Amino acid sequence: xxxxIIEMINxxxxxxxxxxxxxxxxxxxxxxxxxLLSMPAFxxxxxxxxxxxxxGLVVALSTGLVxxxxxxxxxxxxxxxxxxxxxxTPSSWMSWGSFFLPAYLLSxxxxxxxxxxxxxxxxxxxxxxxxGITLLTGLLVALYTGSExxxxxxxxxxxxxxxxxxxxxTAMSGAAGMGLLLNRFLGNDxxxxxxxxxxxxxxxxLGIVLQLxxxxxxxxxxxxxxxxLMRLGEEYLPLDMLFFGLFLGGIVPxxxxxxxSGYAWLAGFLAVFGAWMFRWNMFIGGQxxxxxxxxxxxxxxxxxxEDVLGIIGSLGLWVVLLLLIIRFLPLQKRxxxx
Amino acid sequence: MDKSRRTFFKxxxxxxxxxxxxxxxKAGENRPMGSKDHRWAMxxxxxxxxxxxxxxxxxxxxxxxxxxxxRTIVSTYELKKNGEVSSAMLPRLCNHCDxxxxxxxxxxxxxxxxxxxxVVVDNSRCVGCSYCVQACPYDARFINPETQTADKCTxxxxxxxxxxxxxxxxxxxGGARIxxxxxxxxxHVSRLLREAGTDVxxxxxxxxxxxxxxxxxxxxxxxxxxxxALWNRKDALAEEQPA
Numbered sequence: 001x002x003x004x005i006i007e008m009i010n011x012x013x014x015x016x017x018x019x020x021x022x023x024x025x026x027x028x029x030x031x032x033x034x035x036l037l038s039m040p041a042f043x044x045x046x047x048x049x050x051x052x053x054x055x056g057l058v059v060a061l062s063t064g065l066v067x068x069x070x071x072x073x074x075x076x077x078x079x080x081x082x083x084x085x086x087x088x089t090p091s092s093w094m095s096w097g098s099f100f101l102p103a104y105l106l107s108x109x110x111x112x113x114x115x116x117x118x119x120x121x122x123x124x125x126x127x128x129x130x131x132g133i134t135l136l137t138g139l140l141v142a143l144y145t146g147s148e149x150x151x152x153x154x155x156x157x158x159x160x161x162x163x164x165x166x167x168x169x170t171a172m173s174g175a176a177g178m179g180l181l182l183n184r185f186l187g188n189d190x191x192x193x194x195x196x197x198x199x200x201x202x203x204x205x206l207g208i209v210l211q212l213x214x215x216x217x218x219x220x221x222x223x224x225x226x227x228x229l230m231r232l233g234e235e236y237l238p239l240d241m242l243f244f245g246l247f248l249g250g251i252v253p254x255x256x257x258x259x260x261s262g263y264a265w266l267a268g269f270l271a272v273f274g275a276w277m278f279r280w281n282m283f284i285g286g287q288x289x290x291x292x293x294x295x296x297x298x299x300x301x302x303x304x305x306e307d308v309l310g311i312i313g314s315l316g317l318w319v320v321l322l323l324l325i326i327r328f329l330p331l332q333k334r335x336x337x338x
Numbered sequence: 339m340d341k342s343r344r345t346f347f348k349x350x351x352x353x354x355x356x357x358x359x360x361x362x363x364k365a366g367e368n369r370p371m372g373s374k375d376h377r378w379a380m381x382x383x384x385x386x387x388x389x390x391x392x393x394x395x396x397x398x399x400x401x402x403x404x405x406x407x408x409r410t411i412v413s414t415y416e417l418k419k420n421g422e423v424s425s426a427m428l429p430r431l432c433n434h435c436d437x438x439x440x441x442x443x444x445x446x447x448x449x450x451x452x453x454x455x456x457v458v459v460d461n462s463r464c465v466g467c468s469y470c471v472q473a474c475p476y477d478a479r480f481i482n483p484e485t486q487t488a489d490k491c492t493x494x495x496x497x498x499x500x501x502x503x504x505x506x507x508x509x510x511x512g513g514a515r516i517x518x519x520x521x522x523x524x525x526h527v528s529r530l531l532r533e534a535g536t537d538v539x540x541x542x543x544x545x546x547x548x549x550x551x552x553x554x555x556x557x558x559x560x561x562x563x564x565x566x567a568l569w570n571r572k573d574a575l576a577e578e579q580p581a
Contacts, residue, residue, distance in 0.1 A: 002419070003417055003418065003565065004417070004418040004419075004421070004563045005417055005418075005558075005562055005563065005564030005565070006415065006416040006418075006561060006564055007413070007414075007415055007564055007565060007566050008414040008415060008416055008425075009389070009391075009411070009412065009414040009567060009568040010411070010413045010414075010566075011477075012567075013407050013477050013480060014480065014481070015469035015470065016472070016480075016481050017468055075465050075467050076465075076481050076487065077464065077465045077466040077486050077487060079462075080446075080463070080465045081465065083446040083463055084465070085447070085448040087445075087447045087448075087463070089444065089445055091442035091443070092442060092443050092444060092445045092469070094445040094467060095445035095446070097445075097558050098445060148469075151443075151444075152472055153439060153475060153543050154472055154473050154474055154475035155471075155472065155547075205408045221408060256412070261540045272514040287472075290477070290561065291476065291477045291561060292413075292476065292477050292539075292560075292561055293562060293566060293567070294563060294564040294565075294567070295566025296566075299405075311448070313514075
């Protein structure tokens with residue numbers, strides 16, 4: 001039976017995971033991506049990739065250390081964060097995350113410390129061990145962040161494994177992009193730029209293909225979350241989803257990193273933007289799809305601490321940390337030794 | 339809302355919060371509370387609901403719900419079927435599910451289900467992470483801007499424990515909201531569940547809601563697809579609160 005419905009009275013619910021949550025998922029994702037970039041050099045002993053590995057570590061450290069600030073800021077009762085450690089709840093991915101996150105950050109700090117202080121080959125075993133632990137804890141963080149949203153039956157868009165996989169893939173392309181940007185400002189090592197560009201290209205391509213496949217699955221009626229993704233792109237947020245997210249943050253940097261163009265840093269910047277935009281669309285766009293009501297809740301970006309100031313603030317903190325790391329850590333070991 | 343009224347509501351919120359939730363919690367920590375002899379539930383007879391919002395207002399006053407937020411509201415629709423237009427009411431509130439998706443996700447066990455089925459929030463422990471708000475398929479939860487913690491319908495647990503009906507039931511003009519104990523076979527709600535055809539919202543999710551509806555239109559059981567309401571919470575608040 002064909003029924004037309006006009007909603008006369010209903011309540012529109014506020015977005016409760018706001019820009020701080022986007023910032024957290026963005027920063028921790030980029031951190032894991034950066035950490036993974038360092039793995040070939042320091043854990044799998046590909047010496048020729050050491051420069052890339054060191055840049056990956058800077059990316060991982062600078063973003064990883066800011067991420068918990070954004071996370072705690074997203075709590076409406078931030079001073080009660082200690083409750084996480086008084087009442088462990090195995091049924092809650094967020095509760096697991098409250099242990100995975102510090103485990104990752106501590107192991108990352110120890111791993112980075114071992115890399116930067118390593119003077120002799122005998123310390124390689126320590127670096128490998130700490131790197132292995134960081135890899136494990138980092139992947140656990142990736143698992144919990146994807147699952148935290150993936151298990152929610154209340155939001156069909158999020159209730160899928162596609163989301164967690166795409167969080168990781170876009171984190172990889174974003175981290176490689178950030179690495180390209182840093183490489184440009186830290187000496188512009190051509191070999192490293194080439195490697196990072198290649199990594200970025202692969203993950204950008206993978207990310208775009210996966211997003212399109214997810215949408216196609218929705219179009220074919222094979223995936224409920226894909227259907228929601230289609231509606232988000234087609235009906236609710238075409239500009240944010242298709243232009244800013246997929247085109248400007250995906251296809252353009254993919255094109256720029258495909259050939260021998262000299263705009264690798266620009267491609268890197270756009271890949272970082274694409275990784276952020278994907279999270280923005282999933283979080284803010286996802287919460288805009290009402291659970292029960294008709295229509296869509298359009299979020300107005302305000303200047304307050306929950307929106308623009310939150311984004312600027314956490315990025316500002318990242319810049320400060322980045323400057324401190326660049327200033328005090330021996331980033332280019334070979335060059336300083338030479 | 340003038341300042342003195344706001345202060346009064348804050349006071350009421352503090353008293354209600356303390357007696358209903360944190361007071362009980364601190365008394366024993368042997369949660370969940372409530373008696374296993376009861377399973378509270380609500381039946382809403384939509385044939386009797388006239389959409390007057392008396393329940394909405396009663397709930398706000400009883401529970402000091404901040405302006406612009408609702409623990410219950412009567413969603414109102416115009417339906418056009420085969421050329422015939424009719425109006426439909428749908429009072430929404432926490433469904434106090436048997437399998438509540440909001441409870442297992444809470445990372446600090448601040449929200450839990452009592453033995454009598456009522457799902458409550460210990461707002462002295464809640465960290466305001468909003469995970470439960472996200473997890474509820476019925477949009478029954480929100481972050482209370484005054485306590486900065488998760489807030490929701492409690493079936494007026496403080497009244498029920500005192501032998502009273504929830505405020506929304508007490509005030510319902512047409513007697514559309516019926517509250518009672520499903521473990522008592524002679525209760526009104528038990529009889530209605532046996533004798534009248536009832537439906538629940540989003541049954542396919544397996545949450546086992548304990549708010550039942552009589553006369554629920556099929557097109558309203560899940561996410562409603564249609565023309566959205568013009569009323570927007572943010573705009574309305576901006577109009578009501580002078581800068």
